[in-house]
Amino acid sequence: MRYTIKLPKLGDTTELVVVLEWLAEVGDSVAAGDDLLRVETDKVDSDVPSPVSGTLVEHLVAVDDEVDIGDPIAIIVSD
Numbered sequence: 778m779r780y781t782i783k784l785p786k787l788g789d790t791t792e793l794v795v796v797l798e799w800l801a802e803v804g805d806s807v808a809a810g811d812d813l814l815r816v817e818t819d820k821v822d823s824d825v826p827s828p829v830s831g832t833l834v835e836h837l838v839a840v841d842d843e844v845d846i847g848d849p850i851a852i853i854v855s856d
Contacts, residue, residue: 780853783849784825787818791818791820793845794816795816795843796841798815799813799814799840800815801827803834806831807831809827809828811826812825813825813833814851816844827853833851836851838851
């Protein structure tokens with residue numbers, strides 16, 4: 778199954794983040810809970826975990842991109 782991963786809510790007031798780095802590369806196998814990327818909010822840096830297990834097949838955002846909560850960030854395919 779193919780999953781479009783969206784940026785989850787990271788705090789009560791956070792609406793926009795900046796992508797600092799990808800922690801998982803395209804082709805990597807990830808488990809639910811594994812960190813996919815690190816983002817910067819207005820208050821703190823935060824890691825974004827994968828909600829599903831599978832293979833990361835596409836990054837939909839790049840380092841230094843500004844991303845709104847709920848925007849698609851990655852595609853993961855599970856068996």
